[in-house]
Amino acid sequence: MAGGPRRQYNNPIIRWIEYRLPIVSTMEATLGRDMPTPRNLNYWWSMGMILTVALAIQILTGIFLAMHYVPTAEGAFDSVERIMRDVNNGWMIRYMHANGASLFFAAVYIHIMRGLYYGSYKAPRELLWILGVLLLFIMMATAFIGYVLPWGQMSFWGATVITNLFSAIPLIGETLTTWIWGGFAVDNPTLNRFFSLHYLLPFVIAGITVLHIWALHVHGPSNPIGISPKGKHDTLPYHPYYTTKYLTVFGITLIIFAFFVFYEPLYLNHPDSFKPADPLSTPSHIVPEWYFLPFYAILRAIPDKLGGVVMFIASVAILFLVPFLDTSKVRSSRFRPIYKQFYWIFIADVILLGWCGSQPAGGIALLLARIGTVYYFAHFLLVMPLVGWFEKPRPIPDGISKPVIPKERGDIPTRSSPEAAE
Amino acid sequence: MSSTADKEQDKEASRRDFLFITAGAASLVGAGMAVWPFINSMNPAKDxxxxxxxxxxxxxxxxxxxxxxxxxxxxxxxxxxxxxxxxxxxxxxxxxxxxxxxxxxxxxxxxxxxxxxxxxxxxxxxxxxxxxxxxxxxxxxxxxxxxxxxxxxxxxxxxxxxxxxxxxxxxxxxxxxxxxx
Incomplete structure (x- = not known):
């Protein structure tokens, strides 16, 4: 993807390939030894790698599950039970797939939190961020339709409630919902198309990930102090420095993942998923998976059907606008004493919304969800633009190689504005 | 002189524009007609x-x-x-x-x-x-x-x-x- 002179290889086979398709040098220039990377990246920057691994786990386990899964309303639930009981190692593959989704979301949320804290979305990385939000949207769609496939009670009613959201759209709502269902209710045609799309979308994610990494490569990763590297002294080759650093995170992640898969595979599951779908009986309390809870709380917090749906979508879509809502020129929250506090209030707000989403609607949970929803949007629409204007950032260090000087000393050589530091 | 030339150019341009617009419109209709069967296939089937x-x-x-x-x-x-x-x-x-x-x-x-x-x-x-x-x-x-x-x-x-x-x-x-x- 990068232009410029390419590395010469001694191995004749690699040379033969390189002459025809410079794929090895491109990979090394993208995430290898020829990728200059800011030398101060911390562990929060490892999530990109974890996400790639998570996508690979999902695609691989998914391909093998699809060899045994029967995508029909009659056969789906039984085929999943067959995978669990009769297919060799089927239980393991399925638990890896089910818990892999949670791993994927945990990693993507940490990845997004890191981006929000360190201002990774600011110029010139706006498009990189926007592609990331697009990936989040497709991930959510994929996870939702994947959750429907086992055709248990939660699958069926989750699908019913979420697809009914579209019926709130004025004029075309009914027609659109019927089109999505391929019938007049969630049924076999719906399951068939969900299976088809669930197989397709991960490859769309993989494709957009290539664009995401390409955009990352153009200006390189941002870094904890938010000042671009000024030369070789500020960078390290991605490989072996960051590959080894992040392999540590990879190992720890796999240990946690294995703990869930082998010891608590159903920790994040819901008992209603063990009942086959029954179109005549709604579970008394419908909850989505943990990674959708904050958004579900926002949906229920709005007393109007259409309004709820609009806010539900807006709660994710607003991330698209973050690069344009944040008016501060300083990237990293390390130098933003006021925004940093709002950042942590925002994280607490999202966790609060998550809790509200897990509770039955009504009472204190509903009240808190409403307050939480107002604050959620206020963070993006008020805090981000206003704090950027009014806040006086702390002194910005000269460059990446300098910030090791104690924070509180007044005599750090500083520049007044980040543009000057660029 | 120049005004006549302009007019002639305008005439040329409008003829080309016409071709662009009709070709564009025809391809849009064609694309729509190609896509519609696929979209419609997701609507409720006969059975x-x-x-x-x-x-x-x-x-x-x-x-x-x-x-x-x-x-x-x-x-x-x-x-x-x-x-x-x-x-x-x-x-x-x-x-x-x-x-x-x-x-x-x-x-x-x-x-x-x-x-x-x-x-x-x-x-x-x-x-x-x-x-x-x-x-x-x-x-x-x-x-x-x-x-x-x-x-x-x-x-x-x-x-x-x-x-x-x-x-x-x-x-x-x-x-x-x-x-x-």
């Missing part, structure tokens, strides 16, 4: 539509009894209403209703109430069909998902649902049989 009518024999349903039948894979509630229930449904002024509709407009014969049993909020099945079910504050149906209360005419009275439980198209084919759809 799905073939399930579109259901006949129900009403004779075994006692007064005060409710049954559920399937129509287009949706539950349909059939309620053989008691005098008291009819009375309750009729003694409501339209101004009290969120989705104003008189009971008369919702039934063909007052003792038979036919409803699509799907909450108009987000598609759950309201409780009230089985003995012992919660009937809600208005003694009709109650949706447990997000707490919508329906009255004895299936009209929304309280909760997030925007509209009344819909009445499906149906007709009496004889004294004791209805055809839904």
């Amino acid at each position: 799905t539509l073939a399930l579109a009518t259901t006949e129900v024999d009403l004779s075994p349903i006692e007064e005060g009894q409710r049954i559920t039948v399937m129509w287009r894979k949706k539950p349909v509630f059939i309620d053989h209403r008691t005098k008291d229930q009819i009375e309750k449904a009729r003694n409501v002024s339209l101004s009290e209703l969120k989705d104003p509709q008189s009971d008369n407009d919702r039934v063909q014969r007052p003792e038979w109430l036919v409803l699509v049993g799907i909450c108009t909020h987000l598609g759950c099945i309201p409780k009230g069909q089985r003995t012992g079910d919660q009937l809600g504050e208005y003694k009709g149906w109650f949706c447990p998902c997000h707490g919508s209360h329906y009255d004895t005419s299936g009209r929304i009275r309280k909760g997030p649902a925007p509209t009344n439980l819909p009445v499906p198209p149906y007709k009496f084919t004889n004294e004791t049989t209805i055809q839904i759809g």
Whole structure:
């Protein structure tokens, strides 16, 4: 993807390939030894790698599950039970797939939190961020339709409630919902198309990930102090420095993942998923998976059907606008004493919304969800633009190689504005 | 001189524009026509539509009894209403209703109430069909998902649902049989 002179290889086979398709040098220039990377990246920057691994786990386990899964309303639930009981190692593959989704979301949320804290979305990385939000949207769609496939009670009613959201759209709502269902209710045609799309979308994610990494490569990763590297002294080759650093995170992640898969595979599951779908009986309390809870709380917090749906979508879509809502020129929250506090209030707000989403609607949970929803949007629409204007950032260090000087000393050589530091 | 040249150029340009626009419009129509069969293939298929009518024999349903039948894979509630229930449904002024509709407009014969049993909020099945079910504050149906209360005419009275439980198209084919759809 990068232009410029390419590395010469001694191995004749690699040379033969390189002459025809410079794929090895491109990979090394993208995430290898020829990728200059800011030398101060911390562990929060490892999530990109974890996400790639998570996508690979999902695609691989998914391909093998699809060899045994029967995508029909009659056969789906039984085929999943067959995978669990009769297919060799089927239980393991399925638990890896089910818990892999949670791993994927945990990693993507940490990845997004890191981006929000360190201002990774600011110029010139706006498009990189926007592609990331697009990936989040497709991930959510994929996870939702994947959750429907086992055709248990939660699958069926989750699908019913979420697809009914579209019926709130004025004029075309009914027609659109019927089109999505391929019938007049969630049924076999719906399951068939969900299976088809669930197989397709991960490859769309993989494709957009290539664009995401390409955009990352153009200006390189941002870094904890938010000042671009000024030369070789500020960078390290991605490989072996960051590959080894992040392999540590990879190992720890796999240990946690294995703990869930082998010891608590159903920790994040819901008992209603063990009942086959029954179109005549709604579970008394419908909850989505943990990674959708904050958004579900926002949906229920709005007393109007259409309004709820609009806010539900807006709660994710607003991330698209973050690069344009944040008016501060300083990237990293390390130098933003006021925004940093709002950042942590925002994280607490999202966790609060998550809790509200897990509770039955009504009472204190509903009240808190409403307050939480107002604050959620206020963070993006008020805090981000206003704090950027009014806040006086702390002194910005000269460059990446300098910030090791104690924070509180007044005599750090500083520049007044980040543009000057660029 | 120059103005004539301009005019000629304009003429040339407009001819080219015309070709661009017609070619562009034709390719748009072509693209639309190519895409439409695929989009349309996701609409309900013929066999799905073939399930579109259901006949129900009403004779075994006692007064005060409710049954559920399937129509287009949706539950349909059939309620053989008691005098008291009819009375309750009729003694409501339209101004009290969120989705104003008189009971008369919702039934063909007052003792038979036919409803699509799907909450108009987000598609759950309201409780009230089985003995012992919660009937809600208005003694009709109650949706447990997000707490919508329906009255004895299936009209929304309280909760997030925007509209009344819909009445499906149906007709009496004889004294004791209805055809839904």
